[in-house]
Amino acid sequence: xxxxxxxxxxxxxxxxxxxxxxxxxxxxSGKTALTAALCRTLxxxxxxxxxxxxxxxxxxxxxxxxxxxxxxxxxxAVQTGCCPHTAIRDDIAANLDAVETLEERFGPLDLxxxxxxxDNLTATFSRGLADRQIFVLDVSGGDKVPRKGGPGVxxxxxxxxxxxxLAPMVGADLTVMSRDAAAVRDGRPVxxxxxxxxxxxxxxxxxxxxxxxxxxxxxxxxPDHVPA
Amino acid sequence: xxxxxxxxADSRLPAGGHGHSGGVEEAVRIGAIHDLPSLAAFLRxxxxxxxxxxxxxxxxxxAYGSSASRTGWIRLNAEADARTSSxxxxxxxxxxxxxLLRTARRIWPSPALDVLAESLPQGAHHPVALGxxxxxxxxxxxxxxxxxxYTAVTGPATAAVRLLGLDPVxxxxxxxxxAPDLERIAATAPTDWEALPAHAAPxxxxxAERHIRAELRLFVS
Numbered sequence: 001x002x003x004x005x006x007x008x009x010x011x012x013x014x015x016x017x018x019x020x021x022x023x024x025x026x027x028x029s030g031k032t033a034l035t036a037a038l039c040r041t042l043x044x045x046x047x048x049x050x051x052x053x054x055x056x057x058x059x060x061x062x063x064x065x066x067x068x069x070x071x072x073x074x075x076x077a078v079q080t081g082c083c084p085h086t087a088i089r090d091d092i093a094a095n096l097d098a099v100e101t102l103e104e105r106f107g108p109l110d111l112x113x114x115x116x117x118x119d120n121l122t123a124t125f126s127r128g129l130a131d132r133q134i135f136v137l138d139v140s141g142g143d144k145v146p147r148k149g150g151p152g153v154x155x156x157x158x159x160x161x162x163x164x165x166l167a168p169m170v171g172a173d174l175t176v177m178s179r180d181a182a183a184v185r186d187g188r189p190v191x192x193x194x195x196x197x198x199x200x201x202x203x204x205x206x207x208x209x210x211x212x213x214x215x216x217x218x219x220x221x222x223p224d225h226v227p228a
Numbered sequence: 229x230x231x232x233x234x235x236x237a238d239s240r241l242p243a244g245g246h247g248h249s250g251g252v253e254e255a256v257r258i259g260a261i262h263d264l265p266s267l268a269a270f271l272r273x274x275x276x277x278x279x280x281x282x283x284x285x286x287x288x289x290x291a292y293g294s295s296a297s298r299t300g301w302i303r304l305n306a307e308a309d310a311r312t313s314s315x316x317x318x319x320x321x322x323x324x325x326x327x328l329l330r331t332a333r334r335i336w337p338s339p340a341l342d343v344l345a346e347s348l349p350q351g352a353h354h355p356v357a358l359g360x361x362x363x364x365x366x367x368x369x370x371x372x373x374x375x376x377x378y379t380a381v382t383g384p385a386t387a388a389v390r391l392l393g394l395d396p397v398x399x400x401x402x403x404x405x406x407a408p409d410l411e412r413i414a415a416t417a418p419t420d421w422e423a424l425p426a427h428a429a430p431x432x433x434x435x436a437e438r439h440i441r442a443e444l445r446l447f448v449s
Contacts, residue, residue, distance in 0.1 A: 078247070079247050079445060079446065079447060079448045080246075080247055080446070081246045081247040081248065081249065081387065081390070081446055081447045081448070082387075082390040082391065082446050082447075083246055083390070086246050087246070087247065090240070090242060091240075091241075091242040091243065091244060091245070091246050092242060093242055093243050093244035093327040093328075093330055093331050094244040094247055094323075094327060094448075096330065097244070097323075097326065097327055097330060
């Protein structure tokens with residue numbers, strides 16, 4: 001499928017560790033709400049960990065902890081020194097450390113979600129940090145955004161267009177967004193959501209479950225195997 | 229000069245340094261740094277205290293380098309602990325050291341770095357890790373000291389550019405002006421553990437402690 005599927009040159013040996021899923025996208029598009037929705041829907045069936053990359057302190061981590069969707073100790077926060085994209089792409093050391101610390105403390109885990117700080121359309125996760133990535137847009141940024149492209153929109157394994165409930169109010173044409181996204185994404189999937197109206201984000205959760213299933217099939221935890 | 233020194237001192241080395249301001253974020257918040265001259269004063273003070281101590285620790289770690297034993301690393305790290313009175317700074321220093329080792333062990337694999345990482349699972353202090361990494365990369369103690377002194381001022385300078393929108397060329401001009409001091413510190417850094425300096429910077433300790441308690445933080449330290 002996409003660029004990330006073709007390249008299996010992962011930094012660390014993936015055998016026996018959790019799938020690492022990056023969630024990126026512009027400020028306010030609903031990354032944290034989607035992360036909470038995934039925890040809500042998948043938390044019963046999968047062993048989860050979450051790393052947040054906050055712009056300010058631990059706001060997103062605190063939001064998730066207060067939402068009660070996951071054991072607060074399984075949520076780690078990373079500070080990014082004014083450069084959220086640096087922490088997920090150019091210098092992933094702090095995020096890797098947080099992911100591996102979660103795996104050491106609570107492992108084996110099935111899925112670790114790394115939520116990036118709000119950034120711009122060029123932000124993508126390093127393949128050394130995330131095995132797969134979701135890019136989250138929302139309709140209120142305007143229906144031109146998918147057409148503008150950028151690595152997040154064009155190469156993410158899944159593009160989520162959130163806040164569809166607001167489309168009539170901001171004059172966003174979902175058909176246009178869908179057509180434009182399809183044109184730049186070379187067949188990779190796009191899902192429309194309104195996490196506010198549907199707090200479980202089931203379509204996205206189903207997509208993530210499928211990823212985890214194939215990850216376990218390909219790199220599964222061996223019985224009693226403790227990840228390195 | 230060993231070319232690996234350039235990689236070690238480069239801010240693009242992916243070892244988590246970009247998340248640390250070395251006290252600048254708090255100093256900006258309270259107004260102590262607000263323009264180029266106040267940044268210059270901060271950097272000179274930092275270099276003469278923390279910078280000098282970290283340079284000496286890095287030189288000592290580099291000299292200790294490949295002959296390293298677990299107990300030796302633990303002792304040298306304790307020397308760094310003893311010179312870092314703020315718990316927040318100790319945490320930040322160990323975190324940076326742990327991240328540097330994580331990165332460097334993949335770039336310059338060496339048994340000495342493995343021993344260091346295993347001896348101190350919570351993280352060796354950054355200058356200790358930096359010195360050990362410099363040794364593994366083929367640098368000499370004076371070069372390790374230069375890298376430590378250099379990063380002691382360049383990281384905070386970059387943070388000030390981000391936080392205050394200062395002219396980056398003017399800030400680099402400031403850094404260039406510090407070059408003779410960097411060279412002097414590197415040239416005189418002792419590698420003998422008993423001669424390690426212990427210059428304190430209470431203002432930096434206080435900034436670190438206030439920073440960790442602040443409501444809003446962009447940087448880890």
